[in-house]
Amino acid sequence: MSSPKPKPKLRAVHYLNQFFAGQGGEEQGGLEPLWLEGAAGPGRLLESVAPGLEIVGTLVAGDNYMAEDLESAVSRALQVVTQHVDESAIDLFIAGPAFNAGRYGIACAALCQALGNRYGWPAVTAMYPENPAVDGYRREVVMVRTTSDVMGMREAVAGVAAILDKLVAGENLLPARDGIIPRGLRQNYFAAASGAERAIEMLLCKLRGEAFANEYPMPSFDRVPPAPPIADASRATVALITSGGIVPSGNPDRIESASASGWGQYSIEGLEALNATTHRSVHGGYDPTYANEDPNRVLPLDMARVLEQEGRIGRLFPRYFATVGNGTSVEQARRFGTEIAALLVNEGVQAVIFTST
Amino acid sequence: MVKELERAGLPTAHICSIITISKTVGANRIVPSVAIPHPLGDPGKTLTEERAIRRRLLEQALSALETEISDQTVFDGP
The missing domain is CATH 3.40.50 (Rossmann fold)
Structure with missing residues (x-):
């Protein structure tokens, strides 16, 4: 055989x-x-x-x-x-x-x-x-x-x-x-009880404070309506933020190179540009060679200063903000954004330029 | 982060290399940059040329901040 x-x-x-x-x-x-x-x-x-x-x-x-x-x-x-x-x-x-x-x-x-x-x-x-x-x-x-x-x-x-x-x-x-990520497809099947019965059962569970599974979870579209523009950048205070991990040499806030748990704010008062000695990248998700050679390639302080001197930007906020966007969870990023936004609004900043790698 | 800044009423120009990610996370004012490891520069060019690139991207970001929009917008015009 x-x-x-x-x-x-x-x-x-x-x-x-x-x-x-x-x-x-x-x-x-x-x-x-x-x-x-x-x-x-x-x-x-x-x-x-x-x-x-x-x-x-x-x-x-x-x-x-x-x-x-x-x-x-x-x-x-x-x-x-x-x-x-x-x-x-x-x-x-x-x-x-x-x-x-x-x-x-x-x-x-x-x-x-x-x-x-x-x-x-x-x-x-x-x-x-x-x-x-x-x-x-x-x-x-x-x-x-x-x-x-x-x-x-x-x-x-x-x-x-x-x-x-x-x-x-x-x-x-x-x-x-x-074990796949839901694709938003609808699958027909025969249920043991009618929709009315299942809805009543779900409602009773809810009233009793028991767990129940929603049959049609609502999609969450978290879109933010655009903020109104500034009338004229030459009269505004503008802040620079980066998720590209540009920090002062020595990384004083110990920002992690991946899955960052926080952000830092660093003075740029009196500083005309960043350079390879003063600042560096601690981002673990891209090759930092070019950013370390010239950190302005990620946080463009040099040209932002020129535009400020020419009057195209009213005033640069005297500190910049940095974190590392590399495997950082959405939840953490949301928190960083909320915290920095509160601080900026409080300080009278009117607009933000945010650079990412 | 960009979304939370806009939510707080701060117009925010997102200068970034991967437009798809920026759109997915919900940025409203998007300015496409040069490349991932050097978004606002180009090591293959002279410093003067690099500074010109940087200036152009910043100017684009500033005009994005001054533009009234109703939906996610990519600012890649001249």
């Missing part, structure tokens, strides 16, 4: 950024798309967790390369994929996991969308629900929910492995059951 023929393996293309593909650190952020045969980094882990999967090749590109001009970067990446694989020989596309990395998350999601549209490959990525890519792409791209950082790699990879068969078979994926 012959043994049953083994199921053929699912053949995938995997996308990784330069870090996870072992191609270098932040200094390789501009790396153009390249192709590695077989699996790399997290791809190897994924293959070991999902024995039915073969990663045919790994597409790699730098975080900055992908994020800075997304549209042309994606089309270049597609060319690289096309050069190396035959579209009909591939069953699916996998990207990441990206955790809470913003540039990487956007690259993963955009590539899933582009390769899915181009070749009809089912695609999946994985990231933290607060990753900035989630809002823009979750409707079209399947995203497995992960922790905010790489400590959750094993769980993230297991989560991807668990849905591969369903994804390729085109089965429905449910957020609660399959």
Whole structure:
């Protein structure tokens, strides 16, 4: 008696950024798309967790390369994929996991969308629900929910492995059951009780102070209406803020290079410009070489002073504010913003120039 | 952060490299910058050219602060 023929393996293309593909650190952020045969980094882990999967090749590109001009970067990446694989020989596309990395998350999601549209490959990525890519792409791209950082790699990879068969078979994926980020899709099903009965039951639970699950959570669109403009900047006090981690040398407030827990305010009174001795970047999410050479490239004090002297800016507020926007949670960032806003309003500042890396 | 500043009534120009992120987090006045590791400069250029880039981005930010808008707006005009 012959043994049953083994199921053929699912053949995938995997996308990784330069870090996870072992191609270098932040200094390789501009790396153009390249192709590695077989699996790399997290791809190897994924293959070991999902024995039915073969990663045919790994597409790699730098975080900055992908994020800075997304549209042309994606089309270049597609060319690289096309050069190396035959579209009909591939069953699916996998990207990441990206955790809470913003540039990487956007690259993963955009590539899933582009390769899915181009070749009809089912695609999946994985990231933290607060990753900035989630809002823009979750409707079209399947995203497995992960922790905010790489400590959750094993769980993230297991989560991807668990849905591969369903994804390729085109089965429905449910957020609660399959660990994916809700896509805002409506799923019909037969309920045991009518809507009226369920609503009454929910109301009774609420009255009794018991827990109940809302069947239709309201989406939260937190948009702020634009603040009214200033009439004339030449008569206004303007403050400079950066999330690019520019601090006085020595980092007096010990602002963390990632997941910052606070912000600092630093005097620029009498200072015409920042320089490589007085200030530096403590941001851990980009290559700080250029910012350390000339910190005005991130916090533009030199030219802001020129515009002040020419009268285009009424007055620069005598302190600037800095934090590190690198994996910083939305909750923390909201708090920093609220605290700095209260201080500025209190000091009579009328407008803000905010620079990010 | 940018959103909380605008919520407090302070018009805020966000000079940033990744417009997608700025839009997602809800910035209202967005000014696209040069590149992630050097948003307001370009190490491939001379100091004079860099300062001109910096000046142009700041001028764009100032006009964004002086412009009445009703929705998220990217200021990348001349």
